Amino acid sequence: MQSTEQKTEQWSPRIVAFFCNWCTYTASDLAGVSRMRYAPSTRVIRVMCSGRIDPEFIMEAFAKGADGVLIGGCHPGDCHYSEGNYKCLRRYKLLQKYIEQMGIPKERMRLEWISAAEGKKLQEVVNEMTETLRILGPSKIKNVVETLAK
């Protein structure tokens, strides 16, 4: 049980994490059962398949103040619904291009394949992303959006 959790005095980013029920969400349970410590930055929203994730959700997350968005799906070829993860990947790729055009650093949005067996990977990914976001600092998207919507 390695303690890789960051300390409080550091600013803790808020990551909205859309996890597939069958792989990454199960992996997060596994991480829990194995008491793997990781940064308390993620806020998980469970979906049945990464293919359900609508670009709308991700934009909304940023607009409402998320510092990052993490998508967790099954490894290629392992989708519980055979190909939902590929469909997610295609949308993600396009969205990524858009996000960058909108001046949002692409590091704020991340897609990872994390199988039900990879609690360790989940821990690493979350810690890694948390670090990256710390370096980027808090997202200003929310303020920008709000000042515009008088």
Add this chain to the structure above:
Amino acid sequence: MEYLYYPGCSLKSSGRAFEESLLAVFKSLNIPLKEIEDWNCCGATSYMSINECNAISLIARNLAIAEKMGGTDLMAPCAACFMGLTKTKNYVETNPKIRENVTADLKKIGFEFENKINVRHPLDILVNDIGTDKIKSQVKTNLKDLKVVSYYGCQLVRPFSPFDDQRDPQTMDQIVKALGAQAIDWPLKTRCCSGTMTSTLSDIGTRMNFLLLKEAKERGADMIITACPLCQFNLECFQGKISSKFGEDVKIPVYYFTQLMGLAFGLPKKEIGLHRMLSPLYSVTN
């Protein structure tokens, strides 16, 4: 495509025959080579064991130069160089601490090191890039009666074997076949040539070489070919001493595989450094 070329010290001194034949053969296959500028030692000397970290940086400098010259593949014919460079690339790739250290060191001397150069061995290039068919097409001399054992030595395939089977390498044998000669299989392809022991612990060194030479002859080989200057040196230079010491004639020509290629391609003997060899190859050259 053009390959960058890292000769290393041997090919400029004791192993000149290797360089000469290599360049000649590549020329006749018209594979462009470009020697990298201002290269330094490959690490095959004791400084590696004094401070590995600095040693790695020093070796990586060669890779950095190659990067700067804008190539993708760097060819290192000498087995020791090949191993040293592959090892360096591998360490930098897999060990973040080393990467940090190396990139920092090289930055100091003006290199933006990305470690993106592929380290290649001529055998790899000839078999996998050029292809044995192209080699076949160049053959002018009939070698069908020539029996050849290929001796790879240790460093080509151990600990890294990027292009050949670690336990039973094949590329040199493939070339022998392509040249129309008979490739004799033997289990000693990668067994130790005793490295520097021929001079430091000569009893052991010579015995190890005796075993190799004896087995080659036992299997009816007319010659041994190798890809390593040190192996070539060990196997060739002590044959007289060994024969008398063990009371058994183990004299057999030991050539670089590139020289055999040169012969097959009908290149002039001088161009492929035959004049530098101790044991003449009657069966082919006469």
Add this chain to the structure above:
Amino acid sequence: MTNQKEEIRIGFYICHCGHNIGSIVDCPAVAEYASKLPHVVVSKDYKYMCSDPGQELIQKDIREQGLNRIVVASCSPLLHEPTFRGATAKAGLNEFYFQMVNIRENVSWVHEDKDLSLIKAKDLVRAAIHRVAYHKALEKKKVPVNPDVLIVGGGIAGISASLTMANAGKKVYLVEKDATIGGYMAKFDKTFPTLDCAACILTPKMSSVLKHPNITLWTWSEVSEVSGFVGNYKVKVTKKPRYIKEELCVGCLACVEQCTFKEGKFPDEFNFGLSKRKPVYMPFPQATPQVVVVDDKTCLHFKTGKCPQTCMKACDRNAFDFNQKPEVVEINVGTVILTTGFKPFEAKRATNYGYGKYPNVFTSLEVERLVNASGPTEGHVLLRDGKTHPKSIGIIHCVGSRDDKTNKWCSKVCCMYSLKLAHLLKEHSGAEIYNFYIDMRTPGKGYEEFYDKLLNEGVQFIRGRVSEVNDWATTPDEKGKLIIRAEDTLIGRVRRIPVDMVVLSVGLEPAEDAQDVRKMFNISCSNEGFFLERHPKLAPVSTFTDGIFIAGACQGPKDIPDSVAQAGAAAAEALALIDSGHVELEPNTACIIEDRCCGCQVCINMCPYKAITFDPDKKKSSVNEALCKGCGTCVASCGSNAIFQNLFEDEEIMSELNGLLIE
């Protein structure tokens, strides 16, 4: 939209889970916080929500406080969602008015910082409370389970499972891709540790499979398509042409005798090429069914078209039909048991052992045939030349197992079968036997005792991984022998041992087609490629796909007893499902709002289950609820928001999202 007329009354409960949650998350503080959130009428913390009193607490409040939405913050929904849904339903509220917050696996078990954990818990709770307001009443669909079962793979596991199911009165379809059932066990001479004859215990089972009224056996056949869902799978089986009318052939072998090839000419698969067969052949004497097969890759008729067809003429029952084409049969089953077995490690890959280079290096399976009385040498142990008797034999363990260069895993059966082969080889040839092993792994009833027996039989054991096998003779008497080099780690020296014959105890690998099979049946594989069980301890024969079970070596290296045991377990699981009569489906299916659908058909390709169809007259698409498995991929693809997914509607997810972020 939420039903505007009804007032939303949310009950929130947070669980301490003893100290599991309570020690990190300040539960009372969260309850206090939640009580101020919109629509929250009741907000409580309790030691163990999943306990009966905990559940009664919810039910009581539903009745007395008129709650119509329930949120519980405790462990993972994958664990206790059913529990709390049940509690909700017991109180007369639709179970889908419930939402669960995971503050154990996702908070208290993975974080140490109490302040940040509290913030995170509040966020998650707020999200759930926003979300639940949008929940709708849904009905779980009950679908009947088709009692018929499909079993794929006719090895010992498949055979056992089939017989168990059939004896329980279920209709069984057993599909085997080879021409006979029996699998690897049929090739063995004896089985460890009891050394009873494999054929003697297997063949009776094989014939009872054939005779059993409840079993439909399709050999030389493969599953080619699977659709549907638990309880109602639709399966297409392709019967490969064997050019013999199965029902007519009695296995008299007249055709084989009369084949234009007077002698066997082609490597006999059953004997791993140690003998030759003709293009028309019976896989092996006890093959089940007793029906010959014509191999169209080697048969003259198919290769040249110029064959006298003496075989056909020899058949007095006119069983031949050279025009047979692949035939596809479609069956409906409720459950599936996969017993597709393994693939032996390909010895050539261990280049340092010289298999394929030195003729007298054999694989353990070849030797199984050599020592088999019905094998190519009638049980005589002979070298490749077919006449020399080996005087010394080296058996190398862990070939392709426990090796970074090939497979990391221990193949579990090799130690025991190597011991068995050592015994049989000694018995049949009297040769000196050397076993080279890394560790001797003999757990199992009577296994260690078997090892002891071998030690006393005078078989040599050398502890050390063999570095190489070569023909490098250093003394005249070594000429023509194979030299085994290994470090004897017990005496700490490298040894060179010359032998006449080397046996490579090859490990077990996932079957060639494991990936195709897993994709077809929509299950997962663990990293090394064996089928992944639902839970390594508590659900070893179930998969993540309901109604699909696994048994035998397809799940991981296994010996015969284990395979048979698993087959029984898988059969029991299948029977339990069948006898429950029906399955309940999560109502998270997708639905198309016809009025919004524009008929662009983007969604149709999204569905891996062909659940969406387009009606060209209406110019609308619609979802077949029975086929929809609820991934929601189509929902995201719709540019018109014409599709919604129950339990995961846009507004439900959006409100959860907003709840998460807006304090």
Add this chain to the structure above:
Amino acid sequence: MANEKPKLKLAVYWGAACGGCCVSVLDVHEKLFDVVANADLVFWPIALDFKYKDVEEMPDQYIDVTLFNGAIRNSENEHMAKLLRQKTKILIAYGSCAHMGGIPGLANFTTKEEIFKRVYEESESLDNPDKVRPTPEVDVKEGHLHIPHFYEDVMTLGQVVDVDYYLPGCPPQTERLVEVFMAVVTGAELPPKGSLVGGAPRVQCDDCKRKKSEKKGITRFYRPWEVTDDGETCLNEQGILCMGPATRGGCGVRCIEGNAPCRGCYGPLEGIPDPGAKMMSAIASMLEGKEEDEIDKAIDTVIDPAGTFYRFSLPGSILRRKQK
């Protein structure tokens, strides 16, 4: 007869707009007579000579219907929006610009500074050695001069005042305008405040005559000139990016009928918060390919996603503008 009951007072105003919307009002052709028969145009800068003070002098709620087209780009736009809101019973955001920001909204991809730099310092046709920039307020001996403040961002009408109805389109389909107008005249029951009028309940594809199939399997997209449209197959299926699948119908698929892909000026369907997100999702859903590089290749052919999917709607989108 119409003139028996008091005539409606009608105003048409433009914010940051091209003028097309104002002109489109004239596209009602002879129907214009029905309009004038029932209404007095009390304010219409593009066509009739009114002054702002005329509006200021009007009592509140004096105007029955105002068609406000154009986005909010500067202080003048905002001032007039607020003024007209105050003077109008029914304020209609008329056209894509007022509705979602429109083409002027694309300015949200840059900043005021960048725009001024380009216009007053870098423009090729420029002769401005002193790099003079507009100064909103300046005192000269003749007195105090002022021009509108240029805002940092473009906003939709709905983002500055509260809007009664939205009439989408660039420009709106004028038949729709007449319908709405007549509804007001005849006092028919009007849709709930804030709703979008003059749009179809379904997206473009519903009216599009082109052949659509379930097999999309697009491997790359083409710019319109890179391929020859067969004239009958769904443009997207031919790899020509068409916003139809996520764009509200009602325009009578004018562009597609003219063999040009839909650009999305009518915006998204009811209840969809972001115009581009859905389109991105739909487009990506038509792609095939599983290898990352295959997908990347396909995505690379979607030139400028933001500009394409938010051509008319950047300020009205969830993210509203490029981050600075």
